[in-house]
Amino acid sequence: MLLGFLLLIFLIAFPALVVAVVAFTRIPGDDCALNVTTPVTQTAHAIHWDYSPEHGPEHWASLTPDYATCGSGKLQSPINLRTSVGPKYELGRTLKNISMNNFQDVSTLVKNSFSNLVTVVHNGHTVQTSGVKGYFQYDSTWFELLQFHFHTPSEHQLDDNLQQAEIHFVHKSQSNNYLVIGVFVETADENPEYFKELLADFPKSEEEAAAIVHFNYTQLLQDVVGDNANYWMYSGSFTTPNCQEGVTWIVMNKKVKMTAKDIGALRNAMGKNNRPIQPLNERTVHMKSLPI
Ligand SMILES: *[C@@H]1O[C@H](CO)[C@@H](O)[C@H](O)[C@H]1NC(C)=O
Ligand SMILES: *[C@@H]1O[C@H](CO)[C@@H](O)[C@H](O)[C@H]1NC(C)=O
Numbered sequence: 001m002l003l004g005f006l007l008l009i010f011l012i013a014f015p016a017l018v019v020a021v022v023a024f025t026r027i028p029g030d031d032c033a034l035n036v037t038t039p040v041t042q043t044a045h046a047i048h049w050d051y052s053p054e055h056g057p058e059h060w061a062s063l064t065p066d067y068a069t070c071g072s073g074k075l076q077s078p079i080n081l082r083t084s085v086g087p088k089y090e091l092g093r094t095l096k097n098i099s100m101n102n103f104q105d106v107s108t109l110v111k112n113s114f115s116n117l118v119t120v121v122h123n124g125h126t127v128q129t130s131g132v133k134g135y136f137q138y139d140s141t142w143f144e145l146l147q148f149h150f151h152t153p154s155e156h157q158l159d160d161n162l163q164q165a166e167i168h169f170v171h172k173s174q175s176n177n178y179l180v181i182g183v184f185v186e187t188a189d190e191n192p193e194y195f196k197e198l199l200a201d202f203p204k205s206e207e208e209a210a211a212i213v214h215f216n217y218t219q220l221l222q223d224v225v226g227d228n229a230n231y232w233m234y235s236g237s238f239t240t241p242n243c244q245e246g247v248t249w250i251v252m253n254k255k256v257k258m259t260a261k262d263i264g265a266l267r268n269a270m271g272k273n274n275r276p277i278q279p280l281n282e283r284t285v286h287m288k289s290l291p292i
């Protein structure tokens with residue numbers, strides 16, 4: 001009788017125990033429910049691209065449909081620039097004069113010790129500076145300077161030659177039109193005053209914290225723009241994924257100076273981060289004036 005009772009209890013309890021054990025082991029093993037969100041967060045992050053043989057410029061277009069323009073676009077950047085007139089390279093008689101008057105460095109209006117502090121980050125692709133309170137007016141449209149960043153060697157070529165480095169000043173208008181001012185870098189014995197802190201302190205890798213440095217944008221403009229800048233202008237794209245087109249490019253004729261040591265330091269930190277030149281296709285490159 002007692003044995004029968006225990007057997008009854010066992011028969012009731014055992015399936016309950018099995019159910020309990022299965023239920024318990026299922027909770028931490030419930031990966032499927034957790035993993036439902038995994039692909040969502042992966043697409044929310046940018047697809048990995050770089051300048052390597054595996055994920056470099058030749059592959060950008062096929063990494064994701066979002067980057068298709070990198071392969072199919074007909075107005076891509078960078079391109080080769082020429083110092084003489086020829087087919088597709090014309091003197092742009094209607095191009096506007098660009099002088100210091102076209103720029104506003106609002107930081108110079110703020111009279112305190114933070115007025116020209118900027119933030120420099122290494123974002124895995126480039127060394128990028130934000131926080132310059134700069135504006136540029138071209139053909140009665142004002143563009144806000146969002147950031148500037150470095151490429152080693154240059155992305156644009158000059159008469160088929162790469163330059164040591166190139167800086168891109170990325171601007172956006174209120175109607176979301178992009179304009180990038182490209183400035184080549186040439187070697188000098190000393191860094192200009194405005195670059196000294198930035199080149200001494202910039203983060204050398206993506207893991208390194210952002211640097212906060214003084215940077216006087218007006219002084220850089222005095223070097224590359226001056227009273228009447230000579231420049232190339234053409235219609236192009238971002239030189240990094242998603243390679244968006246509709247970008248107005250202005251590449252300055254005057255270069256900024258940097259020591260060979262610091263151009264080397266930028267290159268060590270960023271690697272070779274220049275996209276190869278792209279076909280001109282139906283485009284014309286305009287030159288402000290000659291000699292350029
Ligand atoms: C869920 O994701 C984790 C972590 O990425 C992984 O270890 C696990 O195998 C995945 N489970 C399933 C069922 O895909
Ligand atoms: C542009 O600059 C040139 C050379 O300095 C000058 O001769 C010309 O008058 C300027 N044009 C305008 C519209 O300011």
Ligand SMILES: *[C@@H]1O[C@H](CO)[C@@H](O)[C@H](O)[C@H]1NC(C)=O
Pocket residue numbers: 107108115116216217218219
């Ligand atoms: C930047 O340099 C210009 C020209 O030398 C100077 O007038 C200006 O006061 C400087 N700006 C700051 C914030 O120091």
